Structure formats: C-alpha cells, structure tokens
Amino acid sequence: MSSTTKTSPVRPGASKAGGEAGRLLARLRLSRGFAWLVLFVIILVTLFPFFWILRTALTTNSSLFTGDQSMLPPEPTLVNFRRVLGLATDEEVRAAGGSGAELRFWLYLRNSVVFSTLVTVGQVTSCAMAAYAFARLKWRGRDAVFYVFLSSLMVPPVFILIPNFILLSDLDLLDTFAGLVAPFIFMTPFMVFFLRQFFLGISSELEEAARLDGAGHVRIFARICVPVMAAPLTTAAILAYVIAWNEFMWPLVAGNDPSVRVLTVGLSVFRSGQPQAAPDWSGLMAATVLGALPVILLFLLMGRRIVDSIQFTGIK
C-alpha cells in the first residue's frame, strides 16, 4: 500500500471539536465497518469463480462430475497444465480427455505479446493525440467530428470485421503482424472516447501559463498534458493491452498461420471440437489460467501506477 492511504480527509481529527466529535466518530466507525463488510462480500463473490477455475484446472475431466461437488479437487493433478504447455505425452492427453490438436503455447504467447504491445503503443499514442485535439483545442466542428468518431462504437463489430478482412486480404497482409494489428493500432473508438473524457478534466491553468510563455501546442501536449495525464494514460495503456490480449474474432479469421497465431485463438482448441459436445473443461480452465497469467502479472506490477501515480491536487 502506498502513502495515499492517508488522503482521506474525514479523519476524526479533522472534524469539529466538541461533544459532536464522539458521536460522529462512533457513527463513522460503524459505517466504515459496514463498508468493509460490503467490500468483503463483493470480493468473495468476485473470487469464488476463480477458485472454481483452479479447482477444475487441477482435476481430470474424467473425475470432474464424479467428485460429488466437493470444494477441493478429488484427485489433484497438474496434467492439464502440462497438456496446455505441450509437455504431456499422447497417452496422457487422451486419458485426460484431450485431443490431438497441436498447441505451441510459447510461440502463441510470444505472438500475443507482440500483437498486444504493438497495438497498445500505437493506439495510445495516436488516440492521446486525437483526444487532445478533441478536449483541449478549440476548433470549428470539433464536437461534431468527435461524435462521428464516437458513432463507430455503435456499429456491431461483425460489420467492421468483414470489410476489413477483405481489404487486408486484397493488400495481401493476412497472416502477418501488420495485418493483424492494422484495425487496432491507429485507434479504437473506445480509446479516443476514454482519453478525451479524461483530458476534459485537466485544469487549464497550467496550459494557459505555458501558452503565455510562448509554448506551442506540440510542446504543451508533450511537456504539460502528457505528464499531467500520466495516470489516465497508464490506465489507458493497460486497458488497451488487456483488450488486445483477449481479442479473438479478428485474430481468428486474419491470423491463422501459426507464426502469428495468438494465444486466445490457440487456446480455443479446448472449446468443443464437435457439434453438441461438451468442452474439455479441465484443459479449458488450465488454459485460461495460463493465458490470463501474463495480464494478471501486468496488472499487479502496473496496478500501483494506475490512476494514483500523480496527485491532481498539486495542479490547481
């Protein structure tokens, strides 16, 4: 925990003196206690399915439904993780209810990292510039253009997917990283919207001071806005990364070749292979854990940086 814990101004000491303070203190303790309880319940509900993912990943398919709903895996095993990593023998795979599909986990992991990193860097840079233009610059038709950008959020992704697929096919860019990142690297309506809304909240004082000093827009953007916006930009970057990491439909159709196949597509073999068949539950859950681990780590490492890396109070 960082030092920011102390920012809560509603400390007993800060409130008015006198007999009221005692009652206020008691009420505060009570309501804080209640708030903690609510938070605890929310965390419990949030985490329980993850417990279930782990339980399933540590159980073989054949004993999944015979374990009589026990909370712990009836016979814990790591075979599912070995299957996902391609370390299990053919016999083990078949005994665990798996298929003969080839899974090159490390290659797909690398591809996912390349894809998500390229998308994040490109998208955040170009969307931050666009958001600056929409939030901090004054020009004719600004809001109208913004709404046009925003309107692309309303079109179901399927209808964007197909023309883009045809375009990149014509450009002969399918099965390359260039083709894979193309629809995302310049912008997504979400990212422009997100950053614009946060850029709206910056105090204009610093900007004006800089302008009086004769700074140009590029300098204001790079030297003032970007540092001030470090927190939302970091948040945006992480959101972009996670969204790219979980992207499925586009990489499925546009990146079939193993050299560019990303993890979500690679791991989809653990969904049902046949019509009307149940998924390979254990493999799917083990794959989910391994597939999500990188973004969970990223989040924990960068989590501290999200949103509270800067004190906005210092600006005004």
Place this chain on the structure above:
Amino acid sequence: MQLRRARPAVAPLCTAALVLTAACGGGSGSDDDVTLAYWLWDDRQIAQYQQCADDFTAETGVEVDISQYGWEDYWSNLNTQFAARRAPDVFTNHLAFYPQFVANEVILPIDEYIEQDEVDLGQYFPGLADLWVGQDDQRYGLPKDWDTIAYGYNAEYLEDAGLTEDDLWNATWDPSDGGTFEEIIASLSVDVNGVRGNEPGFDADNVAVFGLSFDNPSNSASGQTSWGNFAHSLGFELLADGNPWGTDYQFDDPRLAETLDWFGRMIEAGYVTPLSDLQGVGYVSLFEAGDVALAINGSWAIGSLTGIDGIEVGFAPLPEGPQGRWSIYNGIADSIAVNTDHPDEAWQWVKHLGSVECQNIVGEHAVVFPAIPESLEIAEEVRADAGLDVSAYTTYLEEEATFLHPVTTNFDQVTQAVGSAVDEILLGSRPAAEALQEAQEQVDSIMGR
C-alpha cells in the same frame, strides 16, 4: 457463375495430364509446390487425417495444411473466408450448411472429376453419396463417414433395476401408453429417497437418477438426437415431398404432436430430464455424474460416453415403434471451395479422403464410422479389441432401418422456429398441437410456401 463453370471444363484435361505425367502444376499452372488448405472441426479426427495427408503427399507431392476450428467458430470463420474468396481449398462439409453453399455457388460440383477418374460411388454405404447431390443434379462431395443414433446406458443402473440388455434391444414404444420402453425408463428412474419411478410414492420433483436424457432438442429441426427417430417410428415424415430437397415440412402432423406430448408427459413424470437441465452442461456430463441411466447418443459421440471412469457403458438401439425401429442417417463429406487455385489437386485430395486407403486409417482410429463397409469392419474390430460393442449403431444398416437426415434449404431458419416451439412444449407452457401449428406457419413462410 462463370468462374464456377469454367474451371471444371478445364480441370479434366489437367487431371488427364496428371495421370499421364504426374506433374501437372494445378489450376494456376504455375509450379509443382502446391499446398492445399484443408479444414475440419473435430479435434479428435486431426490425427487420422494427418496420416491420410502424409500418404497423399508421399504419393502426389501435394502438401496438405490441416486446420481445425471448434464447431462454434468453424462456420462463421468459413463464411468470412468465403466473403473474401479465401475459403480453404477443401473443407469438411455438413448437411445443415451445404445447401447454402450450393445455392450461392461457392463449392465446386465434382461430377466430371468422378466420371473422369471412374470413382465407384457404389463402394460407399447406400444412400450416403446421394445426400451430396444438389437440386441441380450435380454432386458436391464424396462421403467420408456416417452416423446413426442409439442409446448409451449405465450398465450398473440397468442391473439394479432388474433389467437386461435384451430388454432394451427388444423394447417397444408408442405414444399412447409408452410401450415397454416407458416401463423401462420408469423403472430406471430413482428419486432421492430411493423410490423407483414404477413404484408408488415416486417423487417426480426430486429425482436422483432420470431414466432418459438427451441433447437439448432445440439444436436441430430434425430432432436428430431426441424426438426425430421416435416420431419416424410412428410413420411420421418430416418432408411430405421427399428428401433430399423437399420443401414441404409437416410439423403440424398429429403424430409429431403425440410424440412430443409423450416427451412432455415423461418430463412431468420425472422419467426424463427437464428442459432446464438440458440447457446446462449437457447429457454427457449428467451421465458422467450418474444422474442419468439411458442417454440418446449419436455415433460420433461414442467416445464421450466410453471414457468415463467408474461407469460401465453399453449401447442399445432405439425402441421399436408401431412402424418399426428407425434411426436418422447422416453423412459428412468433403467439398471443394470455388475460389481454390488448385481445383485438380483439391479433387485429388477429396478423392483420397474418400478412398479405401484413407478410410481404412479412419477405421483404425475408430472415432467415427467410415463410409466404406470394408473400413467399417476395421473400426468395429478396433472397438471389439477394446471390449466395446457398437453393434447398436450398425444394426440399423443391416435391418435397413435408416432414414436420411433432411437436406433442405434454410434448415437453420427452420430449426430456429421449431426449436423454440419444442422448448415450449417440453416446458409444459403450451400444448404440442398448438405450438407446432404456429411453428408450421412460420416454416411455410420460411420455405416460401
């Protein structure tokens, strides 16, 4: 259109050249390094087709690049690839989808190839090859496997109920009193207090083991793995004007209503899993958990029931109705996309997939039933060696008790309309006759009648 006609006209010439020189470059006529893209959806079948592909490459020098996508992603991905004219050269096709491909002229007819190479269509099980003849009398695929429907049963539960395998094999059914089959599923059902369905005091609301379960019936307008075979054993025909390519569905036939009413009654009686349970993880998992004694199961899914620890599984054919014992008969085939650059090599690959050589390999892997009788024997031997008797599925062929899976345009739209009506009936929220009448009206308008 032009594109589609032009290619087969040129193709046989090239095929002839291939036979003579074994060095034909393919449709584009460029070089010898041809790689075909081949798609399938069943992950458990990758190994067998990889083996076929290796043999094929050794024989012809043509490489085959196999890609597998799960059933849920397979068709949308394929549609998208078609939209960009990048569909795989050869792909595994399904009866529910292929009429669309024919109607939109995106798969190649192979008649001229068949004639050219003198492929013997009589080598396949009867009826399978004809499923793939379009309304235009052209052929769009060569058979590679087939399936029928039977039960998987929990042998221990059968014994506990005092029943034998013969009781199942000789079961009779009719919708008025349910025949011996209703007695069987009643005695197989057990409530939480251990009372059986045929004993007084059976608690239909708290059932521990259901006599019968099956797939969610909303997945197919043919009722392939649920009501379809039962209704057919009353003499019900899905299409009045013949199959394949009929358009006159008869969901308002009273025999279908009787059948579905019987299923509805069985659910109410606690002998059959209720619809809400069918909307969950599915009958295979219920079977695994020991909550089900009999499960209607397609032959492609034999492996899902046999691999369960601690449950001894047997298979028995569906019961005999007033008009006999029947199973729906469905076949899979490989089709060639019209956008392929190598139609001749693609055809060679399709032909190889449907050949005895490759079919024997399919038989050895014993995942599905091969389309050639000789290869089927291999599959049966492999299973017998593993102590598994699957004659319940093959008996229909011997008894000539199969009827073809419907092949019609708009099958998915029909499924949407009928699936919803069947849901309502099984939920008990509407009488069968009424719900089916309404579904029939929708289906008529879908079929343009």
Place this chain on the structure above:
Amino acid sequence: MRERWQRLRQHQGAVASLFLLPAGFGFAIFYLWPSLRALYMSFTDYSLLRGEGELVGLQNYEDMIADPLFWQSMRVTGLYVLINIVVQTILALLIAVMMDRLTRSVIIRGILVLPWLIPQVVVGLLWLWMLDPRLGVVNHLLNVVGIGSQGFLGSPDQVVPSLAGINTWRFVGYTALLLFAGLQMIPKHLYESAALDGAGEIRMFFRVTLPLLRPVLALVLVLSVVGSFQVFDLVQVATGGIGGQPGGPADSSLVIYVYIFRQAFNFNNAGYAAAMSAVLAVLLALVTVLIMRGLRGSRSDLA
C-alpha cells in the same frame, strides 16, 4: 482582439488536424468505410458467401418491422440492458467510492478487476457450468443453505437476470476502476473544505463527487449501454446449454446481436442483418446523445 482570436482559432484548427492525423487515418479506413459499407449492405440482399448483393431498396427494413423475432429480441435486449445498467452502475459507483475513501489497496483493486481479464467466452462457459441446475456448484451451495435449486440459465424467467448478473460480475470491477480513475481527478482540497463545513460522506458524494465525476460517468454509462446492447459472446456461449441453440429456452434470451449474427452467418442474410445493425446503431447513437447531453458529459467543471 477579434482578429487575434480568429487567428488563434485557425491556428488551433490546423494543429487539431495534425493531431488527428493518425487516428483519423485509422478511423476512415477501418471504421468509417466499413460502417458505410454496412449501411449500404442494408439496402441489398448481400450474402457473405457470394460476397455481393443486389439493391433491394427498403425491403430489409420492411421485413424487420414484420419480423416477430426482431421485436422479441429487442424486448429481451431492453430488459437485459435495463437490469445491467442499473445494477452495474450503482454497484460500480459504490465500489469506486470505497476504493477511493476506504482503501487504496492495489491488491483489492486487482482482485476486483480480475474477472475482466478473463475472455468473455470462458466467462460464459464457466458460469454455464457453475449455474447448471443439477451439477452446478451454485445450486449445490443454495441447497446446502436451504434455499433450493434455481433454474437460472435454463429457466425462461431467470435467464435474462442471470445473464445480467454474470455480466455485472465480469464488468463491475472494471467499471469501478474507470470511475475510480475519474475520482482521482477530483482535487482533494474540495473534500477537505466540504469536511470542514461538516458534510458527511453521503453529502460529500452528492455535492462534490457526483458533479465533478460527470465526464467520466458519462463515459462509463455510454460504454455500458453500448456494450450491453451489443452483448453477444456471453449469450452465444452460456444459453441453450452445451450443444443447444443459443437464445433459449424458447427464445427467452435471444438478444438482438445474437439474432443479427445468426441472420448473417447461419441464415446467410447479411443484408438483413446489416439493416438490423443500422437500426441498432441509430438507437444507440440516440441513447448516447441523451446521456452526453443529460450529464453534460462534454464539459467538465474542473477545466
């Protein structure tokens, strides 16, 4: 003075176009153009398989008005959006305020956002299983505490609330994180002076937090509404059971985007699907404008 202002404006316009260049390029090629194509498609009988279609005028729109499934799916979607937005926004706001005022633990923040890190398809399958009427762990627990089994996704009455619940589980932490980020933009001294005036937590929330959160709240609401209207993967995977037709039982969870997808990919009526998408897009645009206007989402009291 006037001249200078004019010059500044012109200057800013030039700068803006420069700043918009990369995003504008991506927008024009990968969003605007396909959207226009989709709109054009809606006046044709476009088929994905053929990759083309002929103009049919307003036929698709007329068909839509007469299509009971279109209206059914709009009703289902409306109900889903309503439950989702109300529950999710209130809960997210509560969590965000707690993250801000109660604890700033990165671990807690990380835990709450965990569900969002899991792909939607896996979320759907996971809950389908956990909520299974017979084998699901949730019903097992409900039985243990004596509430008894619920149909959840298998019951026509409970399926939409269940879906909204799953969606809330997945997104509430993420939504709370966005709101939390917005809360950080609010200068702390405003709380301090409000506290000095003797305002309690609740009054501070309404007097300080809510008004200053407007731009971010508008963002969150628009994203949630649009996202809920376009719910797809979850319904496609979690309803109808394993192997059944999504949208069941008896079309009670057939949301509009599942129906659009089915028309485009299963029924091969991409033109009709495009027409429904166009109507949906217009509807969403209207709702967005309403939210942005209502919350004055384009203006910040801070700036």
